[in-house]
Amino acid sequence: MKRIYLNLITTIAVIGSANADRLVIKGSDTLGAKLVPQLAEQFKAQNPGTTFDIAAEGSTTGIAAIIDGTAQIGMSSRRAKSSEVGAAAAKGINMKPTVVAYDGIAVIVNANNPVKSLTKKQVEQIFAGDITDWSAVGGSGSKVSIYTRNTSSGTYSDFKELAMKKRDYAGGSQKMAGNEQIAAEVGKNPAGIGYVGIAYTKAGGVKVVSIDGATPSIQSVQNHSYPYWRPTFYYTNGEPSGIAKTFLDFTLSAAGQKIVNQVGFVPIK
Amino acid sequence: MFKRFIYLITAASFILGGVAARAQDAGALLDLLVRKKIITDQEAEEVRAELTKQTAETSAGKLKLSTPITELEIYGDARLRYEYRGGRTADNTSQPNDWQERERERYRLRIGLRGTLADDWFFGVRLETSQTNRSTNVTFGDDTSTTSGTTTTFNGPFAKNSDGINVGQAYLGYKGFRDITLTGGKMPNPLITTLMLWDADINPEGGAEQWKHTFTLNFGQSGVAQAEQSYSKDNKALAISEPASEPWTLKIDVFANLAQFVYDDVNPENPVGKRGTTDGRLKPQTDAWLMAWQVGARFNFPKNYYFQVAPVLYNYTGNGDTFNSHFVGGDPSLSNSDSLATNQVGINSLLVLEVPSEFGFKIGELPVRIFGDFAVNFEADDRARAAGFPDKGDQRYAFMIGAGIGQLKAKHDWQIQAWYQHTDQYAVDPNLVDSDIWDSRVNMHGVAVQGGYALSDAIIFNLTYGYAWRVDKGLGTGGTGDIGINPLDKYQIFQADLNVRF
Numbered sequence: 001m002k003r004i005y006l007n008l009i010t011t012i013a014v015i016g017s018a019n020a021d022r023l024v025i026k027g028s029d030t031l032g033a034k035l036v037p038q039l040a041e042q043f044k045a046q047n048p049g050t051t052f053d054i055a056a057e058g059s060t061t062g063i064a065a066i067i068d069g070t071a072q073i074g075m076s077s078r079r080a081k082s083s084e085v086g087a088a089a090a091k092g093i094n095m096k097p098t099v100v101a102y103d104g105i106a107v108i109v110n111a112n113n114p115v116k117s118l119t120k121k122q123v124e125q126i127f128a129g130d131i132t133d134w135s136a137v138g139g140s141g142s143k144v145s146i147y148t149r150n151t152s153s154g155t156y157s158d159f160k161e162l163a164m165k166k167r168d169y170a171g172g173s174q175k176m177a178g179n180e181q182i183a184a185e186v187g188k189n190p191a192g193i194g195y196v197g198i199a200y201t202k203a204g205g206v207k208v209v210s211i212d213g214a215t216p217s218i219q220s221v222q223n224h225s226y227p228y229w230r231p232t233f234y235y236t237n238g239e240p241s242g243i244a245k246t247f248l249d250f251t252l253s254a255a256g257q258k259i260v261n262q263v264g265f266v267p268i269k
Numbered sequence: 270m271f272k273r274f275i276y277l278i279t280a281a282s283f284i285l286g287g288v289a290a291r292a293q294d295a296g297a298l299l300d301l302l303v304r305k306k307i308i309t310d311q312e313a314e315e316v317r318a319e320l321t322k323q324t325a326e327t328s329a330g331k332l333k334l335s336t337p338i339t340e341l342e343i344y345g346d347a348r349l350r351y352e353y354r355g356g357r358t359a360d361n362t363s364q365p366n367d368w369q370e371r372e373r374e375r376y377r378l379r380i381g382l383r384g385t386l387a388d389d390w391f392f393g394v395r396l397e398t399s400q401t402n403r404s405t406n407v408t409f410g411d412d413t414s415t416t417s418g419t420t421t422t423f424n425g426p427f428a429k430n431s432d433g434i435n436v437g438q439a440y441l442g443y444k445g446f447r448d449i450t451l452t453g454g455k456m457p458n459p460l461i462t463t464l465m466l467w468d469a470d471i472n473p474e475g476g477a478e479q480w481k482h483t484f485t486l487n488f489g490q491s492g493v494a495q496a497e498q499s500y501s502k503d504n505k506a507l508a509i510s511e512p513a514s515e516p517w518t519l520k521i522d523v524f525a526n527l528a529q530f531v532y533d534d535v536n537p538e539n540p541v542g543k544r545g546t547t548d549g550r551l552k553p554q555t556d557a558w559l560m561a562w563q564v565g566a567r568f569n570f571p572k573n574y575y576f577q578v579a580p581v582l583y584n585y586t587g588n589g590d591t592f593n594s595h596f597v598g599g600d601p602s603l604s605n606s607d608s609l610a611t612n613q614v615g616i617n618s619l620l621v622l623e624v625p626s627e628f629g630f631k632i633g634e635l636p637v638r639i640f641g642d643f644a645v646n647f648e649a650d651d652r653a654r655a656a657g658f659p660d661k662g663d664q665r666y667a668f669m670i671g672a673g674i675g676q677l678k679a680k681h682d683w684q685i686q687a688w689y690q691h692t693d694q695y696a697v698d699p700n701l702v703d704s705d706i707w708d709s710r711v712n713m714h715g716v717a718v719q720g721g722y723a724l725s726d727a728i729i730f731n732l733t734y735g736y737a738w739r740v741d742k743g744l745g746t747g748g749t750g751d752i753g754i755n756p757l758d759k760y761q762i763f764q765a766d767l768n769v770r771f
Contacts, residue, residue: 079314079317079318079321080318080321082321082324082325082330083325083333085318085321085322085325086322086325086326086330086331089322089325089326094322095318095322096315096318097314097315097317097318098311098314099310099311099314128388166336166387167387167388168337168387168388224303224304231310231314233314268310268311
């Protein structure tokens, strides 16, 4: 009988140990498509036995996962909304944000488009549908095709807030699942315009337009002189602990921030 | 330690003011501190998250507004009323000089939401007690029983059968064009008018286009010059260029209000099979519309003097299926019940010009206003002929003149106003005139006095008294009122109101 108890305790300890090395991360596509998987690979190299479960389906899903307790880290490219924080508080969840990187949201057009720069007002007018033809902003006379992220994306709402005074997107705008799809569509469409995270500006067939004379760069985002920048977050339930804390510390370390830089985001320092 | 200090300062600014407004202020303050490199982004985010959590846990934080709403106002009023009204029969009836009197204790509630939306749109919704178009009152104890056909249902005392909530206003509008407001729906009356033609409780349905522009004229030493004026959609920030010297300034608000109200919807417009008839007449197939064209101006002179005049022309088109019978308005030669049964609501032969006007100034701090209205129906001859009184086509005029002093804006404010009002039988639409003065009737003239006192900024006590006589003894007093007498030879009303406005 005593042996059975010992076996049972040993088995539970093993399972517990295995769970402690499994990190569930959900949320932002901006973070989850490239940055966090590469951080995870590097982290696994340094911490053998750690497994990752990464689901990048939009910031909303990351914050919801923290509230539901289905992830240890919620990736988000936007701040948690008051309603989300309220819902979390009602469940005793303390939504703690940690800034892990900056992202500049770049406005991209087709590489063959003669337009090189836009004002903030023109960007607002284009994406809200007030300007419908490229000739209004110095381009060739063709109808503007607008590409945006889908509504579950943090970038979708962030861009509205940063660039559009919270106005609605133009009725004919096409919603894409991710940054890569937007870049691909704009690259194929001479009249296309869209926005992507700074990590995706090197896609083929597109070019970045400057906004009020500023282009997204490490320096312009770090000193906040480029208008369309945003912090990106890991959300945790209170102070992180265990493997989540270890991974968060790694993300903020010099090695982690080097990866941040390598995948096109802007390091926080 | 430093982070806690920042948090305390930010939280204090947050707590000492309105929650939502201070949360925004805190965000701006945090951004500034980050830009000044006094705190890091991470520290700012932690403070921001804590503030967001606090906001989310307050009552205001739990109230969520959809993103397109940029401003929202809850407003309304509640009123308790005692009312006496009575009407006297004519002296040549079977029951001569007999008063029918009614005393009622009543209440009303109106609660509304109005707001602005992104991209220059706006909206409004108001819920009101009472289904009646010209009243929002509910009479205490009037619903103890309900009769349907020959069946009477006893509802008991304090029943709720008449305590319904109805949609009084539901409208949507656009202010994106300079000086222009477009509105559609069931809306507050967009026309400048008086009780002589429009009951204040009526919220007409349809569309309205309003234009208003302010011209500023400076009469200085160098003659007349128009000041440069900037455009402001909310009319709050009109920047007027400074003149070289102190000129005599005249500001003129020029406006135009156009309205297309759906007066009576016919159903169906195109029936299956042959078009039916009623009393040998083909059933109508078009909606009845009330069209209004108003142009006017308000002249704002120095030292708080102003004069406003706003002529408006009303025309009725189409048929509808409720008001397309010829108006009669009662007949003194008939018994009272037969006279009441004649058509009181027909809108035939109405082409009415109304000219409301007002002159105002101040005596010390007290505003004084002299107001008046004049209306004439250009088709009164036809209306009288159709009513069976071809020699009464001259009964085409309505007019009022009165004066008021004081205002009811803040605690201890008071106001008194009195006026004389005269309405001929065929002058105006009896379906729109005020239901209190004179009991929704035309062919009446009389005097009314109103006095009010503000017990607090929100509580107003009002008294109203009116007395009226029949204008033309050879005609009935058209319209459907609360007094079951036609012709109404004399009429009086007294109301004592306690209003709460919010």
